[in-house]
Every structure is written in C-alpha cells, then in structure tokens.
Amino acid sequence: MKQIQILEVTDCGIEEIVGREEGVEEIVKFVFPNLTFIILNSLAKLKTFFAGVHSLQCKSLKTIDFFGCPKIELFKAEPLRQQESTINDKLNISTYLPLFMIEEVFNTVETLIMSSKYFDMILHSQYSGIQFNKVKYIGVTECYNEEATFPCWFLKNVPNLESILIGLSSSREIFPGEQLISTEKETQIIPRLKELNCRYMYNIQCICKEGLQMDPILQLLERINVHCCSSLVKFVPSSVTFNYLTYLEVTECNGLINLITYSTAKSLVKLTTMKIEMCNWLEDIVNGKEEDDETKYKIEFCSLKSLELISLPRLCVFSSCPCLIMFPLLEDVVVKECPRMEYFSLGVINTIDVQHIQIDEENHWEGDLNRTIKKMFDDKVAFNKLNCLALSDYPELKDLWYGQLNHNMFCNLKSLVVQKCDFLSHVLLPSNVMQALHGLEELEVTDCDSLEAVFDVKEMEEGSVEISFNFPQLNTLVLYLLTNLETFYRGKHALECPSLKIFNVYRCEALRMFSFTHLDFQQPYAAGRNPIIPQQVLFSIEKINEEKAEENIIFENLEYLELSSLSSFRSFCYGKQAFIFPSFLRFFVDGCPQMKIFSSGVTVAPYLTRIIVEEGKMRWKGDLNTTIEQLFIEQEISHSNVE
Structure with a gap:
C-alpha cells in the first residue's frame, strides 16, 4: 500500500478505513509516502481511519476533499500523548482519532475542501497567524450559520491562494464588511485570487455589498461560477469591476432579475466566455437603469468569444442599455429556451465574426443578432x-x-x-x-x-x-x-x-x-332506476x-x-x-x-x-x-x- 497515490471513498456505509485486528495494542503507524489525493465524501457512518491509537503520515499529500462525514474528525491540534494513549488502550477505550494535525496538513496540501467546522478550527487555532504558503484552493462547505463569513484577514495568511469555493451554506454574505487593506506594506501580500465558486448558498443576496473594501481582490478574479443561489437578487454592486475576468457562469439563481450594470459590463474587457442558464426571473444580462443615459456611449466586450443563454424563460433582451454594444471577437452564440427574448439589444450591435445563432443542432441567421432573435421570437422557435x-x-x-x-x-x-x-x-x-x-x-x-x-x-x-x-x-x-x-x-x-x-x-x-x-x-340501464x-x-x-x-x-x-x-x-x-x-x-x-x-x-x-x-x-x-x-x-x- 505504500505506492498508493489516490485514496477515494464515497457513498458507502463503512465505519473505518482500515480494520483493527484483535490483539493489536501498540500504536500503529501508517506511512503513505506517495499518497497525494485523499477524497472522503458522503460517509455518514465513518468514525475513524483506524479504530485504535495510530499515526498517519502522508508527506506528499496535495489534496484533501472532505465532505459529508459527520462522525469523523479531520484535524487535531497536537499528537496524542503516549501516556494518554497507553491509558486508553489499557482501559479498552475505543479511541477515534482525527485524521491529521493542522500544521502537517498546511506544510504540503495545496487543495483543501472541508466543512465550516474545520475551517473555524483553523481560524481559532494557534496556527491562525501562520502563513500557509502551499495552499492554492480552499473549499468551505456545510455552513449552517447565517452570520458566518470568509474573513478577509485570513487571505493574508494564504498568499498563493488562487481559488475559493463556498458551498452548501446558509451564510448571508461571503466576505464581511471589513477593510482588507490599511497600509502600503499590507498591499504587497494581497493574494492573487483567480477564481470564486459559490454553490448552494441559499441565503446570499449579493456577492459583495456596496462599498465593501474587497475591490482589490475582486478586480483580480479571472473566473466566477455561481450555482443554485436562490436568494441572490443582485450579482454585484455597480461599483464593482472585473478587469481580469475571463469566465463567468451563473446557473439556477432564481432571484436574479438583472445580472450586471452598464459600468460593470464596461470592465469586462478580458471576458472570453459567458454562460447564463436556468435563472427563471432574469430579464436582462446588462441593465442600465442605475446610470444616467447620457453617460452611456458604448460597451465593448473586447475578448468575448462564446455566449450561452439557456433556459431563461423571462429573458427579454441581452442588453437593455440604449447604447452601442460591440463584440469584435464573438464567434459562438447559443440561445435556447428563451421564449420571451424578442431582441438581443436595445442599442446598435456591432459584430464581425458571428454568422449564426445555435439552437441544439440547428443554426439561425438573419443578417445580424437583433433580426435573428426577432425572427426566432416571432416563429416561437424557443418553444x-x-x-x-x-x-x-x-x-x-x-x-x-x-x-x-x-x-x-x-x-x-x-x-x-x-x-x-x-x-x-x-x-x-x-x-x-x-x-x-x-x-x-x-x-x-x-x-x-x-x-x-x-x-x-x-x-x-x-x-x-x-x-x-x-x-x-x-x-x-x-x-x-x-x-x-x-x-x-x-x-x-x-x-x-x-x-x-x-x-x-x-x-x-x-x-x-x-x-x-x-x-x-x-347507455346501460339499471332495473327500476334512472339511466x-x-x-x-x-x-x-x-x-x-x-x-x-x-x-x-x-x-x-x-x-x-x-x-x-x-x-x-x-x-x-x-x-x-x-x-x-x-x-x-x-x-x-x-x-x-x-x-x-x-x-x-x-x-x-x-x-x-x-x-x-x-x-x-x-x-x-x-x-x-x-x-x-x-x-x-x-x-x-x-x-x-x-x-
């Protein structure tokens, strides 16, 4: 087993990973020098790696994916003392030890997905102030505290963090209303956060609040994926810009009516892919109601190549801004199940490479985006x-x-x-x-x-x-x-x-x-009765x-x-x-x-x-x-x- 590289156990009823043999009393050491991935998901009965006093060494471990395992402890702060383990063993106490020590995990691990219980343990441990230079991806799930947030100060402890996942959460906010940066010196250690994933956040109403000092972080994001956030009514405030964003996907967010404002849309100069799907109340993608019409000249999606609008039953238009909208590199446009979409934009559209709108295996084109969408609307193609x-x-x-x-x-x-x-x-x-x-x-x-x-x-x-x-x-x-x-x-x-x-x-x-x-x-008749x-x-x-x-x-x-x-x-x-x-x-x-x-x-x-x-x-x-x-x-x- 020393050559094992991936350990994955999901959706089963086991209580232990390794069974204990009768008569074993000493501390058992498990050494997996090549183990890089450990994935434990949906194991409701799992209590321990081994039912006895043991240690687990995985010096090459890069990924921990730990979800839906309520009976097993992921972390411990320090090794079990020899005296304590001997007493437990003599008294025949069943010792269910946590899998890892916190400092060992952060010495090697690059990807860590865990419940909020263990994230809180890290935040409140003696290691909360230590820099975890290896960590690139953190996923926090199963958070049932509405007031819980991802603290901005912790980002300074993970300078190489690239991606955050918040999932299966009752939190009302992702980031708290605090100032991240207060001095020039601290500016130098802002992590280059590239990706934000929000999944099944049932109470969140906005990715971040108006005026929140997260702009330096958000501006560096390259990918945003939001899925099943049913209370989300505002994606981001109009003050938020995404100058580095290349990929945006929003699916099954049924509280959204408008996705982004004119000012946010203007910042999407590097966006190459946009996918919006199954948002039942969404009426437009780019909305200009919050800005003065006189300030709206044009929106140029300089890098956008792929646009997908799928299953949006109330979508009327891509852009409700009465301004020029430009797509110099747009090649692929997919519009499906958008029966109320009558026009693509209320303003003039400038495209060069678009030659069709795809619906499954069928293509439609009437010379430009607006005429094509209008013809599809009149023909009830979406139905x-x-x-x-x-x-x-x-x-x-x-x-x-x-x-x-x-x-x-x-x-x-x-x-x-x-x-x-x-x-x-x-x-x-x-x-x-x-x-x-x-x-x-x-x-x-x-x-x-x-x-x-x-x-x-x-x-x-x-x-x-x-x-x-x-x-x-x-x-x-x-x-x-x-x-x-x-x-x-x-x-x-x-x-x-x-x-x-x-x-x-x-x-x-x-x-x-x-x-x-x-x-x-x-008509059959029943004797002596009405027909x-x-x-x-x-x-x-x-x-x-x-x-x-x-x-x-x-x-x-x-x-x-x-x-x-x-x-x-x-x-x-x-x-x-x-x-x-x-x-x-x-x-x-x-x-x-x-x-x-x-x-x-x-x-x-x-x-x-x-x-x-x-x-x-x-x-x-x-x-x-x-x-x-x-x-x-x-x-x-x-x-x-x-x-």
Whole structure:
C-alpha cells in the first residue's frame, strides 16, 4: 500500500478505513509516502481511519476533499500523548482519532475542501497567524450559520491562494464588511485570487455589498461560477469591476432579475466566455437603469468569444442599455429556451465574426443578432426546445394553443404544468396540441375552474371507430381542484399510458372515471332506476369488447395511486375484468364516502400491504377489496352512531 497515490471513498456505509485486528495494542503507524489525493465524501457512518491509537503520515499529500462525514474528525491540534494513549488502550477505550494535525496538513496540501467546522478550527487555532504558503484552493462547505463569513484577514495568511469555493451554506454574505487593506506594506501580500465558486448558498443576496473594501481582490478574479443561489437578487454592486475576468457562469439563481450594470459590463474587457442558464426571473444580462443615459456611449466586450443563454424563460433582451454594444471577437452564440427574448439589444450591435445563432443542432441567421432573435421570437422557435412549460406564464400562447399549431411546437416538452390558467377554454388540450405531446412525461393540472375536459378529440372522430392516443412516456398525472372537470376526454377514443407510475386526483367532484363500456357507448340501464350516465375509459390498456371482457388488465408500472375528496366515486371499475398491479406499492384513500369496493373483478397487487387513509393512518385486512369494504362498513357505522 505504500505506492498508493489516490485514496477515494464515497457513498458507502463503512465505519473505518482500515480494520483493527484483535490483539493489536501498540500504536500503529501508517506511512503513505506517495499518497497525494485523499477524497472522503458522503460517509455518514465513518468514525475513524483506524479504530485504535495510530499515526498517519502522508508527506506528499496535495489534496484533501472532505465532505459529508459527520462522525469523523479531520484535524487535531497536537499528537496524542503516549501516556494518554497507553491509558486508553489499557482501559479498552475505543479511541477515534482525527485524521491529521493542522500544521502537517498546511506544510504540503495545496487543495483543501472541508466543512465550516474545520475551517473555524483553523481560524481559532494557534496556527491562525501562520502563513500557509502551499495552499492554492480552499473549499468551505456545510455552513449552517447565517452570520458566518470568509474573513478577509485570513487571505493574508494564504498568499498563493488562487481559488475559493463556498458551498452548501446558509451564510448571508461571503466576505464581511471589513477593510482588507490599511497600509502600503499590507498591499504587497494581497493574494492573487483567480477564481470564486459559490454553490448552494441559499441565503446570499449579493456577492459583495456596496462599498465593501474587497475591490482589490475582486478586480483580480479571472473566473466566477455561481450555482443554485436562490436568494441572490443582485450579482454585484455597480461599483464593482472585473478587469481580469475571463469566465463567468451563473446557473439556477432564481432571484436574479438583472445580472450586471452598464459600468460593470464596461470592465469586462478580458471576458472570453459567458454562460447564463436556468435563472427563471432574469430579464436582462446588462441593465442600465442605475446610470444616467447620457453617460452611456458604448460597451465593448473586447475578448468575448462564446455566449450561452439557456433556459431563461423571462429573458427579454441581452442588453437593455440604449447604447452601442460591440463584440469584435464573438464567434459562438447559443440561445435556447428563451421564449420571451424578442431582441438581443436595445442599442446598435456591432459584430464581425458571428454568422449564426445555435439552437441544439440547428443554426439561425438573419443578417445580424437583433433580426435573428426577432425572427426566432416571432416563429416561437424557443418553444420547440422547451422541456418544461408552465402554461399560466405564457398567456400569449392562447391563439396558438387553440389555433393553428406548428407540428414542431412543443415536440421536446417533458413536463406541462397548468395552474390557475385564466385563458383556458373548457378543454385543456385540443387535438392539435395532443399530437405534439407524445414525449410528455409529467402532466399537472391545478385550479382551473373553466375546464370540463382535459382532452378534446371530437374533431378527429371517424364514424364509430375508436382511436387510441398513445403517451408512451407519461409517468405522472395530477388533477387537482378542478371543480367542473366532468370527463378526461371527449369522443370515442382511448388513452394509452403504459409508463404511468403516479396518478393523483384531488377535489374533482364532477369527474367520473375508471369504468369500461362497450364500444357503441350505449347507455346501460339499471332495473327500476334512472339511466346510468355512460362512463368513459380513462386508461385504455386495451379495447374492451365482449370477447375480451374476461382478459386480465395489467398496470405494469403503476406504483402510487391517490383517491382524495371524490364524493361520488364508487369503484375503480364496475366491470368484471381482473386487474393486475405488479408494481403497486402505495394507495392513499380519503374522502370517498361512496366507495364500497375497489373492483368487482379480481385484483392482484402482490406488493401492496397497506392502505393509507386520513391523517396518515394505515389499514389492511388481507387484500385490497376486503380492506375497502371494511372501511366503508366502519364509515356507515360511524355515521349511524352520529345520527
């Protein structure tokens, strides 16, 4: 093992790296002269390197990546005294020692990723004032103190530090409001910090505050990567400049409305790559509202070669500054899933090398950036590439939705969410939309009072022939608070959902479902009673006729079924067919007072062992039908006692 260079252990349940043999009492020395990388991630049960008194020597160690290991100590301040270790050993005390001593780590390590607990240990130890000349990369994670910051004074102790990572943090700020530099002498030891990474900082609102004395540090940054900072509402104040920045990436920061100001944009003379992705509220990249229009002459991105704007549903324009914007070296422009982007800039654009805008494998070009973006906007090109659509956010789609739809529109849509959508008619999905949604995986419809049917396929009927509509990828279907929904679809058609795993219906009192009838849809009569309204097939696994009425019906992938607040619901199916649910695991029933039985036929659900009822209570009486019958009887008895 002395030749080992990399030790990486992740995502497992071990408690020790090296197991202890019985009878071993002396101090064990582990020497790994060639070990340069040690990576311990997501080891919830790990307690120690070795369950006994030991020392660990790794004189060539360059990288420590330590994350998600709550039971093991990373650092210790000094070696365990021989007397203490002997006493512990004689008393048979299980000694779980930290991995390293602080001074040994900083003598060799260049990259150190650790939780804030150990970073605080360094800051408050006797070594806090020592210069750690080897360290180039520090990552601090798992900080759950909102007031915690990366102290500016510590930067003077790591003169060769190039990169900082702050991740999985509740901190409201990265750097505290303190002055870093006070004398000329101290200016000479400012580290040349090149890279700043912020990931999963849930409470941070700005990378740095207005007037914070971090400008000398920030101005030297070459790379900034910000990911999943949901509370970030302002990237940096307008006073901050990035004269050396070459790479900027901002992803999944849903609090941002504007990215940078005119003055900050003017400083980006060395920026070569900009990537902005999945920021749901972002309206523009360069915003000029904070400066006087008279001072805005031009912005020149002298070095920018690659620009990516991806999945920005509210982005209207790259630059809202009414000034000349120049891209002398721009070559690659990628614009995807930006359906509201109507223009590239409100000012004049000067480009030389741009010849197209890329959307996946397709290229678009109309002579210049503004005309190309405008043509893409008019043609609704962005909707062709959307994976997720919240229909309520796009009232401008009303005419297309119920009118003539391009056959490529929504062809890549995986998730459709419809919530309080005011422009809907009585039908959610007309036939022209249905034909474009064969790749749909999730459909969620909530609180739409006008809806009477989800699908309307009457116009596609051909006499009495039943047509099947196949949604092979649909795995989740949610219908919630649809008070006027009467039917799932209109017409003599069947819906096939072979991949359905989750089906949730809640507060859809007018909906009648899960019943099979003959293909002629003649109204069956009950002796001595009023005609029964014919039921439709919600899931047509197969056309049901007299010859096939005895065949089994299999819901191959259905895992979860919830029936809630259905005041008229009586049964999953009135027919005699046998239902087989080979994957059925969870069934929730609440507020279905008329449900006497699950199905009149045989029901096979080998993995279902309980039914969840109101308030999370569990019930089971041997099988599904018997349990439902018992629940109905208990409910009737309860009502009788109340009366």
